[in-house]
Amino acid sequence: xxxxxxxxxxxxxxxxxxxxxxxxxxxxxxxxxxxxxxxxxxxxxxxxxxxxxxxxxxxxxxxxxxxxxxxxxxxxxxxxxxxxxxxxxxxxxxxxxxxxxxxxxxxxxxxxxxxxxxxxxxxxxxxxxxxxxxxxxxxxxxxxxxxxxxxxxxxxxxxxxxxxxxxxxxxxxxxxxxxxxx
Numbered sequence: 001x002x003x004x005x006x007x008x009x010x011x012x013x014x015x016x017x018x019x020x021x022x023x024x025x026x027x028x029x030x031x032x033x034x035x036x037x038x039x040x041x042x043x044x045x046x047x048x049x050x051x052x053x054x055x056x057x058x059x060x061x062x063x064x065x066x067x068x069x070x071x072x073x074x075x076x077x078x079x080x081x082x083x084x085x086x087x088x089x090x091x092x093x094x095x096x097x098x099x100x101x102x103x104x105x106x107x108x109x110x111x112x113x114x115x116x117x118x119x120x121x122x123x124x125x126x127x128x129x130x131x132x133x134x135x136x137x138x139x140x141x142x143x144x145x146x147x148x149x150x151x152x153x154x155x156x157x158x159x160x161x162x163x164x165x166x167x168x169x170x171x172x173x174x175x176x177x178x179x180x181x182x
Contacts (some may be wrong), residue, residue, distance in 0.1 A: 003125035005132050005159030016116035016126050038104065042082035042095035043113030044072065046134060050080065052109040068096055075135040075150070076143040081111065125157060132160045141175045141182065148176055 003015060037043075045053070054064040065071075069080040086093035097106045104110055112134075117126045137143040148162055156162075166172040174180045 005157050015122045038095040038098040040092045043111040044079045044081045046112040049111045056109040075146045077135045128157050141180045
């Protein structure tokens with residue numbers, strides 16, 4: 001299966017569920033599937049996740065952001081993710097919603113990235129799809145520059161190449177050379 005920049009979200013979620021089906025066969029409860037990832041961080045939220053998480057936790061969206069989420073900047077775009085309970089001196093730690101006995105305590109309303117980027121044969125492409133579609137802002141030159149730097153060291157998804165984001169070569173060169181700032 002090929003995951004590209006244009007793969008519809010419903011298909012991305014379906015591909016992410018492949019790991020769920022495999023773990024279901026092993027009789028692993030839904031809230032405990034993929035939690036090994038949750039011990040080292042958390043998935044990013046889509047804007048639509050915030051009201052669902054807030055309602056599930058019976059708090060306002062503002063209280064959710066203050067108590068349970070942290071802001072993260074990638075490709076010059078800010079998103080929220082569940083707070084990471086970092087161990088002293090380490091850049092990673094477990095997701096605030098992970099209970100080692102019960103598993104994911106917000107499984108029914110977990111963030112979009114948690115739903116799509118499970119550990120399976122598609123996880124790298126699914127993570128790239130999330131990053132491209134929810135962090136790269138095609139209208140922000142700084143976002144494009146940061147993505148260009150990332151692309152120097154990583155293989156973009158089909159359809160997520162710089163030349164497809166900014167098809168005008170002259171404009172792309174101006175963006176990359178800081179001649180276009182906004």
